[in-house]
Amino acid sequence: MTQPTHISQINGFTRGALVNDLRPYPEEIRFVLNRVNGTSFWAWSLWRAPEGADLLDSIPFSEEYMQCAGTADALALEVRRIEDDGAPHQYAIGKPGGDCTGEPTEVIHFDDRRHSTTVYPHEVFTADEAAVVFYTYFLTDEVSQPYELRDLHLSWPKPESDAGVS
Incomplete structure (x- = not known):
């Protein structure tokens, strides 16, 4: 086992160090993603811990x-x-x-179908496909080529609607 460098979070609440004591990191990431079931395990996040962080002492966001x-x-x-x-x-x-023309059409349900997000067809990944993207992010802190990014424009406060404005 190597010194953990990354933190993972399940369902937006449970955080811990991503470790490789059972399997190497690429296999661990694939293993975790293949367990996402949409109900009891519906979301997973990954980020690099600050340099020198003692992940036994605290799990920083x-x-x-x-x-x-x-x-x-x-x-x-x-x-x-x-x-x-x-x-x-x-x-x-x-x-x-x-193709990102028009509105997204693929609905991804999660949290026992209490929530959903709508994406374009090319933005839907299987766990095995996602594992490649996550492992590259684990190594580089980047989303590499050939993958594409679409800005979700999640700024706050939300921009005012242009409806009715002349």
Whole structure:
């Protein structure tokens, strides 16, 4: 087992160090993602721990992370990062060559169907596909080529609607 460098979070609540004591990191990530069932385990997040953090002492949160929600058969992936202007941006992750015209059509349910997100067809991943994206993020803190990012424009406060404005 190596010194843990990353933190994972289940369902937005339970956090802990991602460890490789049972299997190597790529296999551990794939194992975890294949357990996402949409009900008792419906979301998983991953981020790098601060340099020198003692993960036995505390499990710090980060403003930058990768996350997914859904089931092992249909996951929506997102990445949040702080851009050069200092502002956080959250992006949907998609496979190359997707069409983002019109509104998204694929509904991903999670939290025992209490919640959902709607994405484009090329933004739906299986657990095995997502494991490749997550492992690359684990290694580099980036979403690598050939994957595409779509800005979700989650700024707060929400921009005012243009309806009725002349």
